[in-house]
Amino acid sequence: MDDGSWSAEVFERHRARLRAVAYRMLGSLSEADDAVQETWLRADRAGAEGVENIAGWLTTIVGRVCLNLLRARDRRHEDPLEARPADPVTGPGDGGAPEEEAVLADSVGVALLVVLDRLSPAERLAFVLHDLFAVPFDELAPLLERxxxxxxxxxxxxxxxxxxxxxxxxxDPVRRRHAVEAFLAATRGGDFDALVGLLHPDVVLHADRFVVPTPEPVTVVGAGTVARGAMAATGRARFTGLALLDGSVGLVMAPHGRLALILAFTFAEDGGIIGIEVVADRERLATLDIVPLED
Incomplete structure (x- = not known):
């Protein structure tokens, strides 16, 4: 063993990495923490006698735990959109787990979590452990029985x-991406004046009936009215990130790493945002080509 005698203290030295792996595998901070705890229990029961690479051994264990959880989701035919909270956080001053999860989602990339959630459990494990954490394919093969x-x-x-x-x-010119980034920043920060400045005076927002939900789709007209509506979504904006949506820059909202809705933008000739379409219809979301935008 290259990390000294096996103990809880040794495990704690690897907790941050294991949590990072589990979060990217599961997309939920609470589920990731549960997976890390299960990893500790399994590792403690097995003991580490003869293990030369503790980090690799623990990563393999947490990968197996997460793989089992993802496969269980598939067996239950879990629909993540039905389980999503209507508003995961209520405002920029809230602390605790939602705030921590929002920061973590932002650091990983909300759109990346959305795309990972669309992969099969085996694809997700292979990509996360190999591409993001450099685990060799030879070590992943027994885990996936391939x-x-x-x-x-x-x-x-x-x-x-x-x-x-x-x-x-x-x-999508660079200025359009900057406009969407500024829209997200102003929404997160509750900056009403900045939002109004980004919107064309005659901007029209369409939201399908699944967004609120309402019996009929909602249409809102005017920069001030649309900006006030965005201000009401400040908490949700912390679980929102940039992505290419069918090739155009837009926003994806994904609490717990699971796609809840998207915002697609159209622009006036002067670069102002003249149209916003908010889509939560799961059938439409399933057809979208979503690609994370790198910084």
């Missing part, structure tokens, strides 16, 4: 989903 070559294919397929299948579009 050959190293087959695991390599899983990671490659997942990588294509994360990076997008085609070239980046030429239809």
């Amino acid at each position: 050959s190293p070559a087959a695991v390599r294919q899983l990671a490659s397929r997942a990588r294509r989903r994360v990076k997008g299948e085609g070239p980046l579009p030429k239809s």
Whole structure:
């Protein structure tokens, strides 16, 4: 063993990495913490006698725990949209776990979590552990009960989903991305004046009936009215990130790493936001091509 005698203290030295792995595998901070705790219980029962690489051994254990949880989700045919909270946090001053999860989601990338959630459990494990945490395919093969070559294919397929299948579009100038980034920043910060400044005076927002929900779709007209509506979503905005939506820059909201809704933008000739479409209809969301936008 390269980390000294096995103990809770040794495990604690690896907790942050294990939590990072579990969060990217599961997309939920509470589930990730549960997975790390289960990893400790399994590792403690097994003992580490003869283990030369404690970090790799623990990463393999947490990967197996997360894989089992993801497969259990699939067996239950879990629909994450039905389980999502209407408003995961209520305002910028809230502390505690929601605030920590929002910060963590932002650091990982909300859109990346959305795309990872669309992968199969095996693809997600192969991509996360190999591409993000440099675990060799030879070590992943027994975990997935496949050959190293087959695991390599899983990671490659997942990588294509994360990076997008085609070239980046030429239809979104840099200023449009900056406008969407500024819209998100102003919404998170509750900056009404900044929001109004980004919107065309005659901006129109359409929200489908699943967003609130309401019996009928909602249409809101005017910069001030749309900005006030965005201010009411300050808490939700902390679980929102930039992505390419069918090739155009937009926003995805994904509490606990699971896609809840998207915002698609259209722009006037002067660059102001003239249209916003908010979509929560799960059938429409399922057809969207979503690609994380790198910084």
